[in-house]
Amino acid sequence: GPLLRVERIAADLQVSGLLRRAWRLRELEIDGPSIRARVLADGTPALADLFESPPGDETKSRDSRLPRLIVDRFVLRAGRVEFVDESRTPRFVQTLEPLDLEIRDLTTLPDEEGDHAVTIGLGESSLLRWAGKQTIDPLHLEGRVEVTGIPLERVGEYAAPDSPLAVFGGRADVGLAYDVR
Numbered sequence: 001g002p003l004l005r006v007e008r009i010a011a012d013l014q015v016s017g018l019l020r021r022a023w024r025l026r027e028l029e030i031d032g033p034s035i036r037a038r039v040l041a042d043g044t045p046a047l048a049d050l051f052e053s054p055p056g057d058e059t060k061s062r063d064s065r066l067p068r069l070i071v072d073r074f075v076l077r078a079g080r081v082e083f084v085d086e087s088r089t090p091r092f093v094q095t096l097e098p099l100d101l102e103i104r105d106l107t108t109l110p111d112e113e114g115d116h117a118v119t120i121g122l123g124e125s126s127l128l129r130w131a132g133k134q135t136i137d138p139l140h141l142e143g144r145v146e147v148t149g150i151p152l153e154r155v156g157e158y159a160a161p162d163s164p165l166a167v168f169g170g171r172a173d174v175g176l177a178y179d180v181r
Helices: 015-020 152-159
Strands: 008-014 022-032 033-039 071-087 091-105 113-122 126-135 138-153 171-180
Touching: 008 015, 008 091, 113 138, 126 152, 138 152
Parallel strands: 022 071, 033 071
Antiparallel strands: 008 022, 071 091, 091 113, 113 126, 126 138, 138 171
16 A cells, blocks of 8 residues: 555745745645555564665765744644554554644744644544644754543553453553653
């Protein structure tokens, strides 16, 4: 199946960014993205070979700074991520949907701040909510993450598949505030 699929991308490029020597998007919307992440039977990610340099390839070092970018509003709607781990027996499959994300004032300009709010459906009954503020240069993230309705049986299947201890039910809620610099 496809690795990445997107139903619609819409971008509104603004000339006003030129005054700040940056690319400026008033809005960037992505609808219906679908990603399939696989771990192969040998434990390597399915895409690992895409990131390896060919033997003898002497690539020139590039400027590692982020491009100057301002996105006033970034929205991702109805996203879906399928995770497949084929290094386990039986293989483990988990779908995360719906994935909805909204970020305001995303910028890579030094010392400028923005807000973000993320909601991700984790299976049938679990939900991840993440909200806070971010500065990219220098990196500073602060906010709160909450995961509700975590099915303990599913966690046990992945974390300890061969354990003699079996979890047959139960749910957990977890929340934490963070401040990363």
